Amino acid sequence: DQQVKQNSPSLSVQEGRISILNCDYTNSMFDYFLWYKKYPAEGPTFLISISSIKDKNEDGRFTVFLNKSAKHLSLHIVPSQPGDSAVYFCAARNQGGKLIFGQGTELSVKP
Amino acid sequence: NAGVTQTPKFQVLKTGQSMTLQCAQDMNHNSMYWYRQDPGMGLRLIYYSASEGTTDKGEVPNGYNVSRLNKREFSLRLESAAPSQTSVYFCASSEGHVSGYFGPGTRLLVL
Numbered sequence: 001d002q003q004v005k006q007n008s009p010s011l012s013v014q015e016g017r018i019s020i021l022n023c024d025y026t027n028s029m030f031d032y033f034l035w036y037k038k039y040p041a042e043g044p045t046f047l048i049s050i051s052s053i054k055d056k057n058e059d060g061r062f063t064v065f066l067n068k069s070a071k072h073l074s075l076h077i078v079p080s081q082p083g084d085s086a087v088y089f090c091a092a093r094n095q096g097g098k099l100i101f102g103q104g105t106e107l108s109v110k111p
Numbered sequence: 112n113a114g115v116t117q118t119p120k121f122q123v124l125k126t127g128q129s130m131t132l133q134c135a136q137d138m139n140h141n142s143m144y145w146y147r148q149d150p151g152m153g154l155r156l157i158y159y160s161a162s163e164g165t166t167d168k169g170e171v172p173n174g175y176n177v178s179r180l181n182k183r184e185f186s187l188r189l190e191s192a193a194p195s196q197t198s199v200y201f202c203a204s205s206e207g208h209v210s211g212y213f214g215p216g217t218r219l220l221v222l
Contacts (some may be wrong), residue, residue, distance in 0.1 A: 004153070032209050043115070043201050043213030044154070089153060094210055098169065101146075101153035 003027050004092050006102035014110050019077040021105050023090035026071065030092035034099070035064060035075045038087045047088075048075070080109045113137055115214035119203050123191045123220045132217050133185040134202030140212075142205045143185035144169075145177060147198040148216075154201065162187055192221045 005024045010103045013019045021035075032053045036044035050057040050064045050073070057064050063076045076085055091099040115136045124130055136143065141162045146154040146169075156169030160179040174196060176188045185204075189196060199218050205211035 006153075009151075034210060036213075041215070043203075043215050045213070046210035049209060091154075098156055098159065099154075099209075099211075101155070103151055103153045 002103075003094075004090060004100045004102040006088075006090060006105050008105050008107070009103070010106045013080045013107065014104065015109055015111050016079045019084065019107055019109065020105065021076075021077075021088050021090075023073045023075075023102050024071060024103045025073070027092070027100075028068075028071065029087050029095050030100075031095075032093040033064070033066060033073050034091045034093075035062075036089045036091065036101075037084075038089065038102055038104070044089060050103040077107075080107075082109050082111055083108045114187075115202055115204055115212050117200075117214040117217050119217060120215070121218045121220075123222065124189075126193060128192050129188070129190050130192065130219075132187075132200055132202075132219075133184070134186065134214060135184045136202075136204040136212070137183065138204060138206065138212065139182065140184070140204035140205055140206040143179065144203040144211070145175075145185070145187045146201045146203065146207075147171065148201060149198050157187065157200075189219075192219075194221045197221045 034049040035047040038044040087104045090102045118133045144159045145157040160166045160175040163182045202214040203211045
């Protein structure tokens, strides 16, 4: 039972364009959502988060949108840069305070 | 500040062998976690420790034991390794916030 799903295993985008990574969830009791970025042979690093009481959070080139009625969140990166090439994980916090992760989407930004 | 450190970086085991994965953090965090990452599965929580002296099971605890030796250190033990435990293991710590910090990972291959 995958409570957090990232249905696109990979995404390829041209440098300077927008990257949109998507994530769907099933548990309406999740209270916090996060995005992590992971480079090969490194641990995930926190990127941006959003509380379930908000619908948008922005940090520089990164914006996360939350649509609670659709149980959907997305990460927008604009403009995309080659250094953004990595695996992106979305995660949601459950009632027990633990993080449930999606499967990851590998983003490739081509020069 | 080293953050979260893990040893070893890479290990090969034969089925039935035992080993301990070490994790230490120097950020004075109370909470520590062990995750495993498998292709197509994202990160799954094995065990966590909310504070020194306490440990609890996560999503996939079978085949593992943990010890919270002190506030800094949280070890993961495989008593009798199985090929299904081939994975990349990440330790993480957090304190009073949601995101947490991850170590660089231990790649384990069980033959």
